[in-house]
Amino acid sequence: MKKLIIFIHCLALLTAVKAQEDVYPAKPYAGKLYITNGTIHVGNGQVIENGTIEVDNGKIVQVGANITAPADAKIVDAKGKQVYPGLVLPITDLGLKEIGNGVRGSNDFSELGDYNNSIRSIVAYNTDSKIINTLKANGILLAGVTPQGGTISGSSTVVQLDAWNWEDAAYKMDNAIHLNMPTFISRPNRFAIFAGIQQPQTDPTKDALKKIDDIKTLFRQAKGYLQEPTHKETNLKYEALKGLFNKTQKLFVHADQVKQMLIAIDFVKEFGFDVVLVGASESFQIADLLKQYNIAVVLSDEHALPTTEDDDIDQPFKTPAMLQKAGVLFALNDEHEESRYRNLAFNAGTAASYGLTKEQALQAITLNSAKILGVDDKAGSLETGKDANILISEGDILDMRTSIILHAFIQGREVSLDNKQKQLYERYKYKYELK
Template sequence: MKKIIEFIVLSMGTVFSGAAQQTPAPSQSEPVVIEGATAHLGNGEIIENSLIMFEDGKLTFVGPATTKIARNGTQIKGKGKHVYPGFIAPSTSLGLIEIDAVRATDDQEELGEMIPHVRSLIAYNAESKVVESMRPNGVLLGQITPMGGRISGTSSIVQFDAWNWEDAAVKVDDGIHLRWPNTFRQGKWWEGEERGYQPNEKYEEQVTEVEVFLRNANAYGDGNGEDMNPAFAAMQGSFDGSKKVYVYADGEKEIIDAITLSKKAGVKNVVLVGGYHAYKITDFLKENKVPVLAQLTHNLPVFEDEDYDLPYKLPKLLVDAGLLVGLQNGEASNFQTRNLAFYAGQLVGQGMDKEKALQLITGNTAKILGIDENYGTLAEGKSATLFISEGDALDMRSNQLTHAFIDGREISLETHQTALWRKYSGKYRGNQR
């Protein structure tokens, strides 16, 4: 009986160890030196033969390797390799949903239309296997965002190596997410309507509902006590500037209406998310100082009369117009967020300078999310959140990480996918039948 019990315990341990995420890395215990690598700083600059040093989770030196300075602690030879700041994934529901078809793993939506008080952070699953799979491609931070409803809720920014959501949090309750109504909608063919796009006859009514909510929330002020309205209370940061409002809109009219009405209602900082037709109204966006989190480049045109390569070049059009632009995963599935680097790489094929393309997933995104004081670029005093790649990290052929660090902690690059790769690679190399 004792042997049976021992076998069961060991079996359970094996099952759970295989199912759980890698154990989060301990705090940095000694200085780390990376010498000889090409450093991509995330601000458009490169140091070909670089010296990067960090201690206690902070970068202490970023400069040329020819600098005469003491090298202490762990030394990593970077010759022939590349160093990058950790990539940042905005507007994603990573950690809120694991398997689309399993309802018990889906916490990305709540009931209701105007629910800014719903906080994504407390539902974030730090042991998500999907989150874990981001790290081998250099995606080390993300803005965890609720979905559904008109005002979906409040996002927070996390790092991807933590025991729980408290440990993961980098910036708590950074912004409210507003999904603006569309002027056109898909016809409900199952109800007898024609297929394809049709005018949304309720557009003005839906816009009025949003405008009234924003104005009432602003008038509500710092209400508290027994009559506290949690939805209005959650909106207060958007009126004093401590929270940004991320507006999801694609058409010209929707974008103009969303920004104009939001600002009239008292919203201080607006960020446009998606912005499929934003390239047509760049002067308006610049005038209102609105940055854009553009949708992924690996996509097809929405309308038949558009350039076949519009999704490929859209972020470049916005950058060329002088806007602050970042990249986000759009409506693609969560697991595709790991391709963030390759969305940026696509822009290089459209003529964008490679270091500018890199900024769209590092320095620019950090500025838009308000975490640029510590993340997004490699500079002295900032967080040592970075990784080393064998080659160009924007190219899927050479994005092969050897080391990755979050706040100076060397994190594991092992995932359930790398385990499966090792398991089956032998078979296809002829080592097994």
């Protein structure tokens, strides 16, 4: 019986291995590459008709309408096509969570404990996740892999989505520390009410203020520790916050309520941190204040209901345009669990229908995201000196009907757009003899 069980397990393992899609990271491309005759959306608001991009060893050399490609060079003809910078997904558990519910073995996005300052998401990043290839096929080439849980979750890292391992994937290591702001609102559990379970009566404002005092105390102690020239003992929790004080890291504060965001402004005033608000569904109410303190925003869930009953039903759609008008640096994100983040471009398309121009909406998922993540020196737009992270689309990338990605390049390497979903489509098309 034991031998039979072992045989069945081995057979299941072999079947699983054979079921893996044969998608390999692209090899480095050395030499020149020209993408010609396309409509180039630079990512900074500029559009070049019938333009050409010259790439040399993975870097963009020049972009313009009057560039001649040598006859012996590698040329990709984008005539009649739209050319874009690679999209950037700023906050995600990609590579940390494979199956959302019920399979703990595939999830590595949350650590036990409340203050996980020294936790680094990048070392748990799984480059073999099947979700990664579906994102590339939808134009997403960079992502900010982010831990969750606790008050301080740890550090995120920006990755490029065509790699053998996490070392290859890392695009900017440990770019930010993530803090989850305590809530000032108590939302009753409706299931507990129906089940007749008595919920504890607490004052959410009092609890939140106590937690915020604890957070500020941690930052003050870390500041004092880091100002000491030498230490008898190394404190990993304080050492992990060093980047916040020397400005090599940003503090990403996950908060939706205005009261929470005002506390984030206090962090700027007292500690001088570079603060980014994540979620920030009520940010439109204090947009001028965010501009004053140079606080950027990542809007997490645009395709959602309003936060409060008094908000307009289409408020999540209008918020990007309101932030744009106030001069706040903002980016769009996609945290939708069922679609697994691949609708990022279509979130931007919705924003373009509610006050943003198409180029502003594109910028919210390319250059703005790169600026917020601290990688705009090499990504986010199609400009001289930056990495050749380039998309060629059949049509408008913000439009679900015409957004068909034909080619994708990461650092000049043309990456595969194949994925498990495409392979299943071909499999059953073959089975039922469909053309």
